[in-house]
Every structure is written in C-alpha cells, then in structure tokens.
Amino acid sequence: MLIDIDRLPKEGIHVSRDFEFLSVELVEENAVFLEPTRADVLVQRVGEEIWIKGRVSSRLSFVCSRCLTPFEFPIDSKFDLVYMPEEMAAGKDELNDEDMDRMFYSDRNIDLRSVILEQLNLTFPPKPLCSEACEGICAVCGELIRDGTCACLVKESDFRFEKLKFLVKDKS
Numbered sequence: 001m002l003i004d005i006d007r008l009p010k011e012g013i014h015v016s017r018d019f020e021f022l023s024v025e026l027v028e029e030n031a032v033f034l035e036p037t038r039a040d041v042l043v044q045r046v047g048e049e050i051w052i053k054g055r056v057s058s059r060l061s062f063v064c065s066r067c068l069t070p071f072e073f074p075i076d077s078k079f080d081l082v083y084m085p086e087e088m089a090a091g092k093d094e095l096n097d098e099d100m101d102r103m104f105y106s107d108r109n110i111d112l113r114s115v116i117l118e119q120l121n122l123t124f125p126p127k128p129l130c131s132e133a134c135e136g137i138c139a140v141c142g143e144l145i146r147d148g149t150c151a152c153l154v155k156e157s158d159f160r161f162e163k164l165k166f167l168v169k170d171k172s
C-alpha cells in the first residue's frame with residue numbers, strides 16, 4: 001500500500017484496515033498468524049517529513065524457547081514515527097546517535113505495508129516464553145517440567161524415602 005506523499009491532503013489520511021503478512025516476513029521463525037494484523041494510523045505530511053502515528057494489533061502463535069510449546073501472543077502496540085526524505089540522509093558522512101532512530105522514505109512515497117510490518121516485528125520478544133516462570137524441558141528425561149510428567153525428581157525422593165523407612169525399621 002503505497003502512499004504518494006505529494007498527494008497527501010493537508011489534514012492527512014486515516015488508514016484503518018487489515019494487513020495480511022506471511023510468517024516468513026516475520027523476524028520470529030516459529031510464529032504463525034492467528035488473525036490478520038489490524039492497523040489504525042494517521043499519516044500526515046509536515047513540510048518534507050511524514051508523520052505516522054497509530055497502533056498495530058494482531059494475535060500470533062509463538063513457540064516457547066524453553067519448553068517448545070506453542071502459545072498465544074497478543075499484540076497491541078502504539079507507535080509514533082517520523083520519516084524524512086532519503087536525500088536528507090545522503091550527504092552526511094557520519095550518522096550520529098540521533099540519526100539512528102530516524103527513518104527515511106524514497107521516491108516520494110511510503111509503503112505503509114512495510115511500515116506496519118516493521119512495527120509488528122519490533123513488538124516481538126527476542127526469546128519468546130510461554131511464561132516468565134517457564135521451567136522448560138527436563139534435561140534428564142526430555143519431558144515438560146511444568147506438566148508434572150517428568151518423574152525424575154519424584155523417583156529420587158521416593159528412593160530417599162525408601163532408605164529412610166529401612167533405617168527406621170533397623171532401629172526397632
């Protein structure tokens with residue numbers, strides 16, 4: 001969805017629509033869309049700058065990086081961006097820290113689809129977790145620890161208990 005910045009009305013335009021992205025377009029490898037990505041944005045031109053303000057929401061399925069279980073990840077993120085013409089970046093030998101946050105457009109237009117996709121990708125955690133407390137998978141048996149299916153600890157304590165009973169018996 002290309003926005004021709006020379007044809008933007010003074011008051012800007014409101015875009016409220018769904019975007020369909022592919023899983024391969026996401027930075028997270030094991031993510032699957034559970035619903036389309038909703039975007040609500042206001043695009044305004046201020047001089048040569050393009051201001052894009054709004055929110056993006058979606059629902060995805062991620063795979064927990066500890067226990068490898070798929071879990072639902074809702075997204076609802078606000079953003080406030082300023083794009084500048086690419087010509088303003090050219091001619092500068094070095095970019096200072098302030099420039100690192102700046103974004104640029106070229107060819108007098110802005111592809112709103114890639115803007116939304118970028119914002120969506122920015123909301124992803126570097127390591128998705130089903131919960132902060134996820135204990136992952138048992139290194140001994142490979143079962144999920146939180147399900148209680150892992151019997152490794154139980155076996156160990158049972159063994160100690162047996163020993164204890166034996167000692168008690170001995171004393172009597």
Ligand SMILES: [Zn+2]
Pocket residue numbers: 064065066067068069129130131134135136
């Ligand atoms: Zn997990």
Ligand SMILES: [Zn+2]
Pocket residue numbers: 138139140141142143150151152153
């Ligand atoms: Zn185990």
